[in-house]
Amino acid sequence: MTSNLIPPAFIFILGSLLIPFLKGKTKSIYMLLIPVVAFYILMSIPHGKIWVCEFWGYELIFGRIDKLSMIFGIIFILMAFLGILFALKVKDDLQNVSSIVYVGATLGVVFAGDFFSLYIFWEIMAVSSTFLILASRTEESKKAAFRYILVHIVGGLFLLAGIMIYYSKTGTLAFDKIGLNGIETYFILFGIALNAAAIPLHAWLPDAYPNGTPTSTVFLSAFTTKSAVYLLVRTFPGTELLIWVGAFMVFVPIFYAVLENDIRRVLAYSLLNQIGFMLVGIGIGTELALNGAISHAFCHILYKGLLFMAAGSVLQMTGKIKCTEIGGLYKTMPLTCLFCIVGAASISAFPLFSGFVSKSMVVTATVNENLVFVYLVLQFASAGVFHHAGIKVPFFTFFGHDSGIRAKDPSWNMVLAMGISAFLCVGIGVFPQPLYNLLPYTVDYIPYTGAHVVGQLQLLMFGALAFALLILSGFYPPEIRSINLDVDWSYRKLGKGAYIILDKGLNSLNKWSEIIVINTVKVLAAFCKDTAAKLALFISVNLWLIMGFSGKRLEIKKLRLYNDIMNGTLPIGLGAAISTIFILLIFLLT
Amino acid sequence: MKKELTIFDNPKNVKIFLIIFYVSLVVLLISEFFIHPHPAFAFEHIKSFSAVYGFFSCVLLIFLAKILRLIVMKKENYYDK
Numbered sequence: 021m022t023s024n025l026i027p028p029a030f031i032f033i034l035g036s037l038l039i040p041f042l043k044g045k046t047k048s049i050y051m052l053l054i055p056v057v058a059f060y061i062l063m064s065i066p067h068g069k070i071w072v073c074e075f076w077g078y079e080l081i082f083g084r085i086d087k088l089s090m091i092f093g094i095i096f097i098l099m100a101f102l103g104i105l106f107a108l109k110v111k112d113d114l115q116n117v118s119s120i121v122y123v124g125a126t127l128g129v130v131f132a133g134d135f136f137s138l139y140i141f142w143e144i145m146a147v148s149s150t151f152l153i154l155a156s157r158t159e160e161s162k163k164a165a166f167r168y169i170l171v172h173i174v175g176g177l178f179l180l181a182g183i184m185i186y187y188s189k190t191g192t193l194a195f196d197k198i199g200l201n202g203i204e205t206y207f208i209l210f211g212i213a214l215n216a217a218a219i220p221l222h223a224w225l226p227d228a229y230p231n232g233t234p235t236s237t238v239f240l241s242a243f244t245t246k247s248a249v250y251l252l253v254r255t256f257p258g259t260e261l262l263i264w265v266g267a268f269m270v271f272v273p274i275f276y277a278v279l280e281n282d283i284r285r286v287l288a289y290s291l292l293n294q295i296g297f298m299l300v301g302i303g304i305g306t307e308l309a310l311n312g313a314i315s316h317a318f319c320h321i322l323y324k325g326l327l328f329m330a331a332g333s334v335l336q337m338t339g340k341i342k343c344t345e346i347g348g349l350y351k352t353m354p355l356t357c358l359f360c361i362v363g364a365a366s367i368s369a370f371p372l373f374s375g376f377v378s379k380s381m382v383v384t385a386t387v388n389e390n391l392v393f394v395y396l397v398l399q400f401a402s403a404g405v406f407h408h409a410g411i412k413v414p415f416f417t418f419f420g421h422d423s424g425i426r427a428k429d430p431s432w433n434m435v436l437a438m439g440i441s442a443f444l445c446v447g448i449g450v451f452p453q454p455l456y457n458l459l460p461y462t463v464d465y466i467p468y469t470g471a472h473v474v475g476q477l478q479l480l481m482f483g484a485l486a487f488a489l490l491i492l493s494g495f496y497p498p499e500i501r502s503i504n505l506d507v508d509w510s511y512r513k514l515g516k517g518a519y520i521i522l523d524k525g526l527n528s529l530n531k532w533s534e535i536i537v538i539n540t541v542k543v544l545a546a547f548c549k550d551t552a553a554k555l556a557l558f559i560s561v562n563l564w565l566i567m568g569f570s571g572k573r574l575e576i577k578k579l580r581l582y583n584d585i586m587n588g589t590l591p592i593g594l595g596a597a598i599s600t601i602f603i604l605l606i607f608l609l610t
Numbered sequence: 611m612k613k614e615l616t617i618f619d620n621p622k623n624v625k626i627f628l629i630i631f632y633v634s635l636v637v638l639l640i641s642e643f644f645i646h647p648h649p650a651f652a653f654e655h656i657k658s659f660s661a662v663y664g665f666f667s668c669v670l671l672i673f674l675a676k677i678l679r680l681i682v683m684k685k686e687n688y689y690d691k
Contacts, residue, residue: 279683352614400670403664404667407668469648471645471647474641481635481638481661482635482660486666497679502683502684503683503684503686503689504682
């Protein structure tokens with residue numbers, strides 16, 4: 021089936037090309053119109069396979085439209101709109117263009133029905149997002165962007181290798197549920213899991229994202245990881261490995277989030293923790309669990325975007341984002357503070373906020389499958405999320421010690437973008453039904469039961485009590501200007517070490533080989549040069565001895581002959597005489 | 611310049627906030643007796659299991675985080691050296 025409408029991915033990617041040529045209000049309106057047009061197209065296309073075309077004998081499917089791709093398409097376009105609104109006053113076209121190309125590539129990934137087009141969009145996504153990190157134009161961001169792209173190239177190559185083996189085995193590039201069977205599926209899973217920042221392939225995320233600009237991090241937080249979550253739902257539902265990876269992921273990053281000083285890095289670690297919940301859902305693979313993972317991704321994009329917007333606003337207005345440098349900002353940034361608290365309540369899954377209606381589906385799915393251990397880990401992490409993202413982020417930013425900074429709320433567009441996101445977070449939390457209607461499987465789940473609400477509130481509020489008591493008693497780990505080592509140590513330090521070892525090892529090998537070869541040649545050359553002289557001396561000296569020379573005269577004659585041969589200053593006549601005798605001898609003897 | 615919010619500068623307000631917080635905790639514990647329970651696992655039959663679990667989760671979290679800090683914390687310029 022074909023459609024005469026342009027795929028949303030191309031609306032964004034082609035649409036971005038015009039941006040550098042526009043100015044002022046026209047530019048702002050144009051940029052906001054891109055997601056609006058894309059959304060209109062998305063709403064008017066039928067389900068099924070559309071935008072199918074032939075390319076070098078491969079069948080490319082740019083539009084696999086079903087409920088699963090649809091819900092991700094909707095949230096990505098919605099988030100694109102909010103992100104563009106938030107970044108509306110950014111003058112830097114590098115950011116404007118690459119963020120919109122980035123969104124387009126993500127939509128391309130979501131709607132791709134074959135591996136070929138998927139891979140192309142996958143790589144565009146990696147490259148365009150790299151520019152969003154580079155956009156800070158600091159030394160740190162340059163290095164982080166370099167590490168980011170290297171890691172993603174590795175992930176992309178794994179995916180490509182997997183795709184090639186998959187194609188040679190199945191003879192088709194079209195894909196759907198794959199599951200773990202055979203080497204190629206492990207390669208594909210590796211590639212996707214790297215983009216999902218699944219532990220231990222996660223270190224690029226807390227390394228790179230906090231180095232973005234105040235606005236670009238909002239885009240970064242939404243698209244790469246969640247498009248990978250989408251692909252995992254599509255290709256690896258019910259893969260048990262993901263339950264354990266997910267459980268590990270909800271658990272470990274919260275410790276880092278507690279210790280971290282940079283607010284945006286705290287948010288990056290809590291992002292990992294939230295993806296853990298999604299992976300657990302995908303790993304369980306029942307309808308309820310998958311619905312939970314998908315709806316959690318949906319809500320997560322909104323509240324995490326909102327939290328990064330709040331952090332971005334603080335960074336934009338104060339130039340600072342470390343716990344040790346900020347605090348007490350509620351006095352002059354009340355709106356940002358309010359929206360941040362809404363985002364924090366949503367990520368903590370407070371009743372009446374969006375996280376509550378989505379995360380609890382995953383938790384309930386673990387109950388239904390009788391996974392006691394995973395259930396306990398998830399509950400532990402839920403309390404932990406409230407602790408670091410729900411309390412720590414707003415507390416240390418807007419309350420805590422008064423830093424003396426008196427920055428105002430940011431410009432209207434940033435406030436509006438945060439306001440809409442906050443409104444949606446509360447809206448979904450209060451009326452989850454419209455979200456449930458978008459989910460691929462029918463939902464007969466009721467989040468608001470007395471036991472669930474009270475149980476969740478107890479978990480969170482007594483977690484808060486622990487926070488309060490620990491802060492008041494001074495046991496709480498103080499904020500320290502520091503960094504915490506993560507897996508990226510392996511390529512940042514070990515890598516450096518390996519480089520040094522290779523440098524010292526291989527280069528000294530080089531040096532030694534050079535010495536050996538050169539000396540051998542030297543000796544050989546000297547030997548060859550000497551031989552003629554020595555031979556001549558041997559013959560001449562014997563001759564001279566017979567002729568009766570001895571003592572000093574012999575020495576002088578020897579030295580003269582030697583020098584003459586070495587310097588090539590033998591009388592020409594002698595050479596000519598020898599050759600003549602030689603020719604005469606040949607003539608006589610033949 | 612706009613007037614600043616200074617509500618938490620007053621220790622009295624902080625105290626009121628904390629009192630509201632503590633009261634809400636008590637309310638949460640009491641309210642458990644008025645709802646229809648449907649525990650996920652056997653151990654959730656215990657009253658206030660979630661409260662205890664939430665509290666000790668956070669204490670454990672901080673405790674382990676402090677230990678982790680001993681291992682992973684480095685100076686900010688660690689990677690630049």
